[in-house]
Amino acid sequence: MNSHAHVPDWTLVSLRPRGQHAPLRRAAEALGAQVIGLSPWALVARHDAGTRAALAQALGADRVVFSSPAAVHAAARLQPLQAPHAGTWLAVGAGTAAALRGHGVDDVVAPTRMDSEGLLDLPALAQLQGLRAALVTAPGGRGIIASTLQARGATLQRVDVYQRRALRLPPRQLQRLRHQAGPWVLAVSSAEALALLSEQLPADLLAQLRQAHVVAASERLAALATDAGFTRVTLAAGPLPAQLAQAAHAAVTTAATS
Incomplete structure (x- = not known):
């Protein structure tokens, strides 16, 4: 029994990429959870000369947008990011901004609402006529950032x-x-990860997860989870590990005391 939280021991299912469960694990374990990592994907950095040359050109743009902490770390492997830059560098959220600061970039703009829509609401991206913008990212995703900038x-x-x-x-x-006892909570911070999970998960586990709690990092992800058949979806305050873990803990606490 998790006496600190006054709820039964609970299980958080993490869909983070392979090797990246640790921050969410720490946040959830501090709240009495056991964490099971189900990585439906891995992140692979590119090291080729063409990508390195393209990045060097992109970092001189008027607006440089980094889509994730992974994009920051992969870019930093290609070339140092600390050099002075004339343009405005933007991060999609606090985690991405922290990654940039960790690589020596102190002047970073990031939204309070940590998703694509929050980023695009920033004043620095409101008027872009005649400006050069760069998006440092990975293939896939919705493409809303790229299309809106254009x-x-x-x-x-x-x-x-x-x-x-x-x-x-x-x-x-x-x-x-x-064989894990409930309650279960599925943390969703990526639409692609959720889709890959749904495609691969055995039918019995998928049915159980669809009846479990889901905490989603954004309104868009909450809607996608509902559309995918998950019935107990809660919106977290944001995509950070602590925010997801706190929302998950609140969901099982409420269920246990209601």
Whole structure:
């Protein structure tokens, strides 16, 4: 029994990329959870000369947008990011901004609402006619950032500094989940990860997860989870590990005391 939280021990299912469960694990374990990592993908940085040259050009743009912490780290492997820059560098959220600061970039603009819509609401991206914009990212995603920057008049350069590689769900973790006592909470911070999970998960586990709690990092992800058949969806305050873990803990606490 999790006496600190006054709820039964609970399980958080993480869909973070392979090797990146630790921050969410720490946040959830501090709230009494056991964490099962089901990585449906891995992130693979690009190291080729063409990507390096494209990045060097992109970093001189008037507006440089980094889409994720992974994009920051992959870019930093290609070239140092600390050099002075004349343009405005923007991050999609606090985690991405922190990653840039960790690589020596102190002047970063980031939205309070940590998603694509929040980023695009920033004043620095409101008027882009005649400006050059760069998006440092990976293939896939909705493309709303790129399309909106272009619609606002920017000449856009997209640099994919890493890619997502789909993985087979780990059988050992699936077996562990199958025998794990509830309540379960699924943390969703990526539409692609949720889709890959739904495609691969055995029918019995998918049925159980659809009846479990889901915490979503954004309104868009909450809607996608509902559309995918998940019935107990809660919107977290944001995509940070602590925010997801706190929303998950609140969901099981409310269920246990109601």
